[in-house]
Structure formats: C-alpha cells, structure tokens
Amino acid sequence: MSRSTHATMQESVLRAVRTIIAALSRSARAIEARTGVTNAQLFVLQQLQTEEVLGINDLAARARTGQSAVSIVVRRLVRRGLVRQRRSLADGRRVGVSLTAAGRALVRQAPEPPTTRLLVAVGRLPPRDLRALAHGVTALVAAMGIACETPSMLFERDGSARTRSRRRER
Numbered sequence: 001m002s003r004s005t006h007a008t009m010q011e012s013v014l015r016a017v018r019t020i021i022a023a024l025s026r027s028a029r030a031i032e033a034r035t036g037v038t039n040a041q042l043f044v045l046q047q048l049q050t051e052e053v054l055g056i057n058d059l060a061a062r063a064r065t066g067q068s069a070v071s072i073v074v075r076r077l078v079r080r081g082l083v084r085q086r087r088s089l090a091d092g093r094r095v096g097v098s099l100t101a102a103g104r105a106l107v108r109q110a111p112e113p114p115t116t117r118l119l120v121a122v123g124r125l126p127p128r129d130l131r132a133l134a135h136g137v138t139a140l141v142a143a144m145g146i147a148c149e150t151p152s153m154l155f156e157r158d159g160s161a162r163t164r165s166r167r168r169e170r
Helices: 003-035 039-049 056-063 067-079 101-109 114-124 127-144 161-169
Strands: 083-087 095-099
Touching: 003 039, 003 114, 039 056, 039 067, 039 083, 039 095, 039 101, 039 114, 056 067, 056 095, 067 083, 095 101
Parallel strands: none
Antiparallel strands: 083 095
16 A cells, blocks of 8 residues: 555544544533433433333443443432332342433433434444444554453543542542
8 A cells, every 4th residue: 555545544534533523522512511411321311211121231232331331320310310220029139220200301302312323323334344343443442552441431421430539639
C-alpha cells in the first residue's frame, strides 16, 4: 500500500470515529438535558418497558455489557425512584427489576437513546462487515494500549472509587 493510500485510509477512519463519537455524545447530552437521566439509564428504562420484570443478567445481555455495569445503573435508578428491585419468590438469589409509575412516565416521553441506535446499527451489519469491524476495533484498542475490561455503559459515569475521589477533588 502506498503512503498516500495509507494516509487517506487513516484520515477516513479518524473522520468516521470522530463522527460516531460526536453524534453519540451530542445525542447523549441532549437526552440527559431533556429527561434528567443518562443515556445508559434511559436504555435500561426502555428495556424494562418491554417486559414486566427483568433480571440484571437479562439487562446486561440486552446492553451487551457486564452485569456489574448494569448493576451500577440500576442502583442509580432505584435511588431516583424510577425502578424497583424485588427478590424472586421462586429463587431468592435472583433479583427482578421493574419500572415504577415515575419510570414509565419518563420512558413514554423520552427519545431513543444513542445506545439503542448503536446496537441496532451494529446488529444490521452483514456478517462480513461485522467481522471486519470487530477485527479493526479490537486491533485499535490493542494499538492504543487500552485494557480490555468490561467498561461502564455508554455515557454513564463510572461508579468506581477512583472516579468518585476525582469528582470530590474538583
């Protein structure tokens, strides 16, 4: 590959990444301003709208993320009175999450969160494109030296102690 072709491909990738990040970020900020909840919180609320009760693992599977990331979001929604958690009568280890009246009212008026748009778009990619994207993004993460761990949900503030102490310092 020639240097000019390589440079053109780099510019194309960077422009696409910037476009995606900017569009998702703008949308997430607009949702938070309009609804008072984050993109991740709205995504969870909308998933609960389709089912009477969902478990944390069910929500994590729908968000294509880890159970711990979803648990953080659900805890925040419980504190705000938008969802409730109840232990399963059949299996005391399982906790079901459901919308409260306030949560249902918020979801009825809310726009589609960026997470949903991203998941739908990725789901629509033909298998060949999806494989190429998975390979390329994984290679980019490795080239950037980013640890491959379960991240928080999109545009959700991290709930770790390190992040909380940074916020206190500000």
